[in-house]
Amino acid sequence: EAAVTQSPRNKVTVTGGNVTLSCRQTNSHNYMYWYRQDTGHGLRLIHYSYGAGNLQIGDVPDGYKATRTTQEDFFLLLELASPSQTSLYFCASSPTSNQDTQYFGPGTRLLVL
């Protein structure tokens, strides 16, 4: 079973704060994704990557940066956090681009005061 871990699991920050969410997968998957989950919206894609150094923009990228430093590690950066970014964030990975299963981490709950 593919393993995806996220840290921290919970985070509280203030408006204007700087937050980094971390994701690691240890299954040599090429593709990694960041989603946010909000009631009534399901999961919405923020950024994704198909390899170290690569970054692609998702559907809701405003206010977020991301960086894929290695095949295993994908980071989501909120440099000036706003209350609208209070959400549950999930990272996922998949081995290929061919309509493959995505494996999700346990999520990070972020509260921006």
Add this chain to the structure above:
Amino acid sequence: GDSVTQKQGQVTLSEDDFLFINCTYSTTTYPTLFWYVQYPGQGPQLLLKVTTANNKGISRGFEATYDKGTTSFHLQKASVQESDSAVYFCALVMSNYNVLYFGSGTKLTVEP
């Protein structure tokens, strides 16, 4: 653009009831369709995958069917159990990067 609509926000059933959740989609071609399930405190996990080749998938007592004519796909189970209580998401993938488009989710509560 591509989209997925899942109108049933909440469904409450009793054990052994029949479950039916429907999704509709809008794309220009025939996508691969997925059902993901999310248990409390966890990330979503794959329940079923349905391709244009097979039109149907079965897993853990759940069945997913794809109707290209009405651009809809649904999830059903003949007899739900309390342990099936979870949020169910339909999703489709269209792009070359395996990007998933999710519906808004259906929260299923099964009462004993």
